[in-house]
Amino acid sequence: MILYGRYLSPFVRRVAIWLALQDRAFEHRPLSVMGDDFEALKRVNPFGRVPALAIDDGMVLVETSAIIDWLEETALAGKRLLPATGRERMTALQGVACANSVAEKGVALVYETTRRPKELHWRDWIDRVETQVRVGLDLLEAQAPDEGFASGGAPNGVTAAVVASWDFIAMAHPYLVESGYPKMKALSERANALPQFAASRP
Ligand SMILES: N[C@@H](CCC(=O)N[C@@H](CS)C(=O)NCC(=O)O)C(=O)O
Structure with missing residues (x-):
């Protein structure tokens, strides 16, 4: 692959x-x-x-x-990272969706502020996208576990999505995370201590 x-x-x-x-x-x-x-x-x-x-x-x-x-x-037995059915699956997929929205808006903010010529920057739109990222980060913080990972045990697909999105925002837009998010910062540290996360840390 x-x-x-x-x-x-x-x-x-x-x-x-x-x-x-x-x-x-x-x-x-x-x-x-x-x-x-x-x-x-x-x-x-x-x-x-x-x-x-x-x-x-x-x-x-x-x-x-x-x-x-x-x-x-196509995962081998025991290697699926999301629940297969039911409310547990729906909840996990919503966790992934929330992380995904944070990532999408964070990437949009990069394009708005670094790809678009400066004279075409539109402050109102940038404010809107920043607000959307902050709303998403607040949701991630509220849902972050105090210890361990999203699933309570080993990191699952929600942890993968949440940590990838969080790390991206912290790297690309550090001013958006400065003010807080202690649970997300700790979750990212715990995850990135594992080789499966560390191997792709930018
Ligand atoms: N919905 C897509 C989003 C992927 C995406 O936006 N990737 C960016 C890089 S972070 C990209 O390809 N940007 C170039 C472009 O969209 O033309 C997915 O989840 O795969």
């Missing part, structure tokens, strides 16, 4: 952590979505987006949720 995309991307990192927690071997090709790599990336995923996961039958999977659906579907 080949995972395309840099670990700076919270989506790529979520997939990398998922692969590691499932004990799957993979090759990492850190193509950027910008600059010279874009053409090479389009040959892998015509949209030129990451993550993309080339699986062993030659197919290339795109979109984090679809990649993870396949990883869950």
Whole structure:
């Protein structure tokens, strides 16, 4: 299996952590979505987006949720990272969705503030996106465990998604996390002490 995309991307990192927690071997090709790599990336995923996961039958999977659906579907016994059914699954998927929204808005904020020419910056829109990130971080903090991981035991798929998103915001927009979030900071530290998280820490 080949995972395309840099670990700076919270989506790529979520997939990398998922692969590691499932004990799957993979090759990492850190193509950027910008600059010279874009053409090479389009040959892998015509949209030129990451993550993309080339699986062993030659197919290339795109979109984090679809990649993870396949990883869950094909996991070995005991290696699934989300509950299979019922309310537990719905709750876990909502945890992943919350983390995903934080990541999406954090990435949007990067594009708004670093890709768009300065004279086209739109303060009202930036304020809105920052507010959305803060709302998401508040939710993550409220849901973060005081000790251990999201599942109470070993880190699961929710932990993978939450930590990938949190670490991205802390790296890309440190001013948004300065004011607090002690439980999330501690959760990130606990997770990143594990090799499955440390291996992809940007
Ligand atoms: N919904 C997508 C979002 C992926 C995404 O936005 N990736 C960024 C990198 S962090 C990207 O490919 N950006 C380039 C682009 O969207 O053109 C997923 O979950 O896979």
